[in-house]
Amino acid sequence: MFTATATATATRAFTTAWTASPQLPAEGFTPNWSREGFWRQSLRQTVRLTAGGGRLRVRLSNAYGTSPLRIAGATVARPARGAAVEPGSVRPLTFAGTAGAEIPARAEIVSDCVELPLERLESVTVTLHLDAVTGPATFHAQAFATSHRGAGDLLHDTGGHGFTESTESWYFLSAVEVDAGGRRDGIALFGDSIVDGFGSTPGANRRWSDRLAERTGRPVLNAGIGGNLLLNDSAWYGEKGVHRLSRDVLDHPGADTLIVLQGVNDIGFSETDQQPTYRPAPVVETGELIAGYRRLIHLARARGLRVIGATLLPFGGSDHWGEHAAKVAHEVNAWMRDPAHGEWDAVADLHRALADPADPDRLHPAYDIGDHLHPGDAGYAAMADAVARVL
Incomplete structure (x- = not known):
């Protein structure tokens, strides 16, 4: 059982290794899914980390949501080609010890930390299962990287074959933090x-x-x-x-x-x-x-x-x-x-x-x-x- 002091110490160990600034759902510069949102779908996004560590956690933002955002489940993994991830690298994320979470409108949530050692300049893939209607999605319009979505629960789909659509925006994911010894x-x-x-x-x-x-x-x-x-x-x-x-x-x-x-x-x-x-x-x-x-x-x-x-x-x-x-x-x-x-x-x-x-x-x-x-x-x-x- 963590004490308040232990929890604060653990938090101080984390350093932000990647960020994307949240934006209002909008038509944007290129086609995106922010206005339509998600329902009974999985969303897979890969980002490059600028710091390494043995553990990581993610921040998810509902900054521009007008209703609570339900996360049915989430995983992290080492990326492979396209929407695929390395078999054996998939790790479930939890939120205050549970597999799912509900993020209030205008709020964000930080996951629990999970062990997945990654070096500086390696990438990590974050997959979210969104089983309830999200409504318009808080996003970052210009990712200059490809994100994927597909029907159903694809949290453990290593081959990526279920992800049939792609876009160049990021959704809900606003930061990845790594345990870098408090640097x-x-x-x-x-x-x-x-x-x-x-x-x-x-x-x-x-x-x-x-x-x-x-x-x-x-x-x-x-x-x-x-x-x-x-x-x-x-x-x-x-x-x-x-x-x-x-x-x-x-x-x-x-x-x-x-x-x-x-x-x-x-x-x-x-x-x-x-x-x-x-x-x-x-x-x-x-x-x-x-x-x-x-x-x-x-x-x-x-x-x-x-x-x-x-x-x-x-x-x-x-x-x-x-x-x-x-x-x-x-x-x-x-x-x-x-x-x-x-x-x-x-x-x-x-x-x-x-x-x-x-x-x-x-x-x-x-x-x-x-x-x-x-x-x-x-x-x-x-x-x-x-x-x-x-x-």
Whole structure:
């Protein structure tokens, strides 16, 4: 029988090895199952861990559910090809000692820990059996990885043949934590689609969060949401950064550093008519963004984190670019680089690292996926290298 002290000690041993920020059910950028939800189905999702350990546990989120979410059962396993998992590696998850759980609306749950030794940069497969109607599902729209579903209870289906549908979003799963002896050197990346990894090769783990974990050997928490804004909420793009930081970063165990890369959507959405759920967009001024950054710095510092600011990447020629956006981007980056105010613990100058020498307002062609806004794999590697130098 665990005492309260023993339970607290066990909790302190865990470090967050993977995260995905929850979002409202929405049509999203690609077809997904968030609005229809699940019923009498199993959901299988594989994620890559940035820390290793002998035991793990998972966090499941019903943050945007309007009714309780029933989990009939759950397992973890070592992944194989596609929806298959390694025979003999399947471990049942429990929740307060029972096989199933009910997560209240607007809440989350943490499973009991289970023994499944995994090394840093190995992946784990989490399978959920959802036997009752879930209603619209809390999800993360852009996974850049494949999730699977199939009819019935497939918790122990090692071959994966029962999983007949796939999508590139994550559902309900918001974190995996490992028993890493209480290490507290995690790096949390916070921001929009560039943090999320838009433009990286799907299924290849080539986001800059992946590259940073590989380069530093430290756990990395990815708290990016495509389209996310620092100052305003959006139906597709998540709650504003100043509101979601606590849930998506500070409430996870193990991070000691926060890196903020956010603001290009705040200033760019007013320049484009291409945003399907966010118009008319307010015209945001430099002082408003700086006030938002200061709010993030204050919240993170209050929890003992070191805070690194990342300059806005070049985005000239994109649909976010315009006279006002250019002015604010230049002013924000100048403020970040100015050592006089000393508000960041360090600054990663990603603008200079990725700029085209022939036109510093544009991404270097070698890093540009073609929309003049998002880097590809090579650009994300360059970003991680630039950040690693200031850690």
